[in-house]
Amino acid sequence: MNQDIHGMIKAYHETLHEGIWDGTDKTVWPGEDMSSSRMMHWRTKRMASLRMNIEREIHGLQKIQQMNENKIHHINGLRESLFSGTSVRESRVSIDTAQTAIQQNDNIRILTLVTIL
Secondary structure (H helix, E strand, O other), rough: HHHHHHHHHHHHHOOOHHHHHHHOOOOOOOOOOOHHHHHHHHHHHHOOOOOOOHHHHHHHHHHHHHHHHHHHHHHHHHHHHHHHHHHHHHHHHHHOOOOOOOHHHHHHHHHHHHOOO
């Protein structure tokens, strides 16, 4: 998901450059008269409002991306803790098994000594 968000933010920054917002990009603004009242209205009012809305959404996407990163780090920490806890549990089971084997060896030694006598 973060890769998709990163792609959207990157596409925004690469595609909507400053020339689009200030009216100097000739692809978006092909008109000759840059000082007409209609052009000034679009550049100052409409495009500024649009830019503000898009920037707000981009900021929201960046917040979501950061929240996702924090969750990923938290989940990775939990996974590592689970792995460590599982390792400790397996070590304890191994120690219990070893103690049982030692007890069985002691019982066999005692039985052997009693049988010999």
